Amino acid sequence: xxxxxxxxxxxxxxxxxxxxxxxxxxxxxxxxxxxxxxxxxxxxxxxxxxxxxxxxxx
Amino acid sequence: xxxxxxxxxxxxxxxxxxxxxxxxxxxxxxxxxxxxxxxxxxxxxxxxxxxxxxxxxxxxxxxxxxxxxxxxxxxxxxxxxxxxxxxxxxxxxxxxxxxxxxxxxxxxxxxxxxxxxxxxxxxxxxxxxxxxxxxxxxxxxxxxxxxxxxxxxxxxxxxxxxxxxxxxxxxxxxxxxxxxxxxxxxxx
Numbered sequence: 001x002x003x004x005x006x007x008x009x010x011x012x013x014x015x016x017x018x019x020x021x022x023x024x025x026x027x028x029x030x031x032x033x034x035x036x037x038x039x040x041x042x043x044x045x046x047x048x049x050x051x052x053x054x055x056x057x058x
Numbered sequence: 059x060x061x062x063x064x065x066x067x068x069x070x071x072x073x074x075x076x077x078x079x080x081x082x083x084x085x086x087x088x089x090x091x092x093x094x095x096x097x098x099x100x101x102x103x104x105x106x107x108x109x110x111x112x113x114x115x116x117x118x119x120x121x122x123x124x125x126x127x128x129x130x131x132x133x134x135x136x137x138x139x140x141x142x143x144x145x146x147x148x149x150x151x152x153x154x155x156x157x158x159x160x161x162x163x164x165x166x167x168x169x170x171x172x173x174x175x176x177x178x179x180x181x182x183x184x185x186x187x188x189x190x191x192x193x194x195x196x197x198x199x200x201x202x203x204x205x206x207x208x209x210x211x212x213x214x215x216x217x218x219x220x221x222x223x224x225x226x227x228x229x230x231x232x233x234x235x236x237x238x239x240x241x242x243x244x245x246x
Contacts, residue, residue, distance in 0.1 A: 016240050017159050019190055023114065043159045043190075047241035052127050054156035 004044045004053060011048035018057065019043055032057065064096045064130045064233050071136040071147035073104040078203040079168045081211040083135040086166060086198070089222045090133070096230065101125060103150045110149060118153045126157035131233035132191065137168040138178035143185075151189060159190030160240050162232035164225055166198040174199025194232050196225040 004013040020038035033039050040057040068090065070083040083100055090098040101122065109117045126132075136143055163186050167175015179197050186193050198221050200206050206215045213219075 014241055014243070015245055016243060017190065017245060019155070019159055021155055022188075041156070043156055045160075045240035050128065052156050052159075 001042075004042075004055060006046040006049060006051045007053065008051045009046060009049040011046055013044035013046045013051070013053060015042055015044050017043040019054075021054075030057075062095065064230065064237070065098070065125075065128050066090050066096055066131045066133060066229065066233065067099045067101050067125050067129055068133045068135060069147075070100060070102045070104070071134055072144050073146050074137075074144075075104075077137060078170075078200075078207060079135055079137045081207040082166060082168050082198075082200045082203060084211060085207070085213060085218065086133050086135060086222060089219075089226060093226065093230070099125065103147055106150060108150055108153065110146075113149070113152060115153070119150075122150070123154055123157055126154050129157075129161060130237050131162035131164070131229050132158075133164050133166065133229070134182065135166045135168060136175060136178050136182065138173070138175040141177040142181055143178050148185065151185070155189065160236050161191055162194060162229055162236055163191040164194045164196060164198075164229045166200060166225075168200040168203050170202065170204060172201050174201035192232060192236060194225070194228045196228045198222055198225050 001015060006013050019041050020036045021041050022038040041054045042057055044053045068083050068087045070080060072079050087098050087100045090096055106119050108119055165179045165182055167179045169175045176199060183193055208214055
């Protein structure tokens with residue numbers, strides 16, 4: 001898994017969840033997205049500044 | 059942003075005027091504020107100008123999203139309307155997602171009758187789960203709320219001091235554990 005650096009403070013973020021985001025957006029869905037009926041997202045938290053980021057699973 | 063202090067905002071989940079839920083929300087905020095190492099604020103969704111013609115990220119309220127990102131746990135104070143939750147509360151909650159994930163939530167139900175919002179709490183549980191929040195097993199049920207507070211909002215029923223203490227003990231524990239997990243425990 002590619003590391004996520006915090007865009008706010010530059011620290012390495014912790015990947016602590018995968019979450020399906022149910023959305024009306026249907027463009028560009030991957031096979032996994034279609035299987036799960038939503039967009040699969042990785043969720044990260046920054047142990048340094050508390051920032052939160054979500055990045056679509058590629 | 060990330061400090062040893064826990065952030066536990068209270069969300070007042072109704073837009074109606076003249077409601078007793080406001081007194082319940084203020085009471086919960088005051089109980090949280092008494093705790094060392096915890097900061098809180100009262101978020102009144104009735105003051106939020108969120109459009110109702112769209113949904114989700116497109117209509118995010120920046121201040122609300124920042125408060126949710128900063129939060130380690132949430133307290134929802136919610137009146138029961140026809141056995142359900144206020145529609146605008148759901149609309150507001152649905153504007154965020156990543157901000158909630160792996161954070162603790164406790165729910166306080168409010169009703170004029172004797173059930174203390176038990177049905178609105180039950181109806182909110184699957185919503186909390188889908189938003190990525192982690193529910194605690196304590197609730198606070200403000201049954202016959204008109205007898206819990208007087209017309210000025212003064213607490214009349216002192217048992218709520220004990221009830222809220224048990225609720226907040228569990229919520230703070232869960233908030234600490236989940237914060238450690240979010241920041242330090244990687245998904246397998």
